[in-house]
Amino acid sequence: MHLKDLIIWVEKSLSSQKLRAGLTIAGFATGMAAVVLMNSIGESLRMYVLQEFTQFGSNIIAITPGKTETFGLGGLLKTVRPLTLEDGEYLNQQRHVEYVVPVVAGTAKVRSLNRSRYTDILGVNNYANKAWKLEVAQGNFLPDDDIKTPRNFAVLGAKLKRELFTNSTALGQFIHIGSQRFKVVGVLAEKGQFMGQDLDDIAYIPAAKAMQLFNRQSLMELDIFYQPGLTAVELLKQLKPKLINRHGMEDFTIITQDDMLASLDNILFIIKVAGAALGMISLLVGAVGIATIMTITVTERTAEIGLLRALGCSELQLQKLFLAEAIFLALISGFIGYLIVFILMLIAKIVLPGIPVDINIYVLFGSLLISAIIGLIAGMYPAKNAAKLTPIDALRTE
DSSP, X not given: OOHHHHHHHHHHXXXXXXXXXXXXXXXHHHHHHHXXXXXXHXXXXXXXXXXXXXXXOSOEEEEEESOOSXXXXXXXXXXXXXXXXXXXXXXXXXXXXXXXXXXXXXXXXXXXXXXXXXXXXXXXXXXXXXXXXXXXXXXXXOOOOOSSSOOOEEEEOHHHXXXXXXXXXXXXXXXXXXXXXXXXXXXXXXXXXXTTEETTSXXXXXXXXXXXXXXXXXXXXXXXXXXXXXXXXXXXXXXXHHHHHHHSSOOEEEEEHHHHHHHHHHHHHHXXXXXXXXXXXHHHHXXXXXXXXXXXXXXXXXXXXXXXXXXXOOHHHHXXXXXXXXXXXXXXXXXXXXXXXXXXXXXXXXHOTTSOOOOOHHHHHHHHHHHHHHHHHHHHHHHHHHHHOOHHXXXXXX
């Protein structure tokens, strides 16, 4: 049997039962769309999170106080030396280090004349704007820190400035953060959000002042930005022994951005696979639908099968005919399912341009391959049943 004859057979068979074929295609296409959509959403989410975490650069190491280990009772009673501003100054003098940014974070009430709001406060140093790529729209960022006598200066995010001063100038004005008064020396340009946090609704003050404001004896974190071309492992070999020697013990935890990205990537991959697995349930339902329809088709077309056998059609040829129907149904369904998702993702890309949308052509080929395999499996049993019928038995049934 030629391929052309096979195609004509499939076309005639499906067109004779348009409603049934259409419902089968709709059911399986929905399942395929669910799988492709969950996969695309998972991949888009992964790309979005990774893009968010790398917007400040990829050469970053974070040092936090305390060692991430499990200790006995003796370990719990030991005191841990805090991370200090002096540690930051010391690390900033090391080779290959571009910036070291101390971080102290908290929430406080910010007041200006008759306006006030609770917002996030970040204690940093004068390198934060360069390291975190913050653009100063008005005035200047924090001046060089004087560790012993820090000055009460503040830089406002764009949104915070609007909330406190509306259209009036904020430079040179005084605000109260908690119980302390600060002079506004700069206003930042719009930055947007980072992992759900509004970077435009933050007040930046010297880290030493933030430690006083929130009554902390230690920095929450030291962010180290190192030169491109150097790996985190190479830098750690240089810095870690020096910091251990400075503290007398390894009472700190070092987290590289590679570690964070790898952990996030693993979590997001699991979410992506879990979503695709849920979509596979719909695909399984579609496969059962194809198998059911093909079984019914064999029963209804017994006379036709008998006539084909009487005309000399072999069992193998008969199996091929019915398998071709099942595979064609699955392929059409898979293509329509992918097309639906493609249109939805295209709309999402237009409506939400800031969010990366994954439209992968390889997913199309993968979905069509899966569809063909499922169609083949779903059609094997009905095709075998059709091929087993003898011409006499088939014609006698009619």
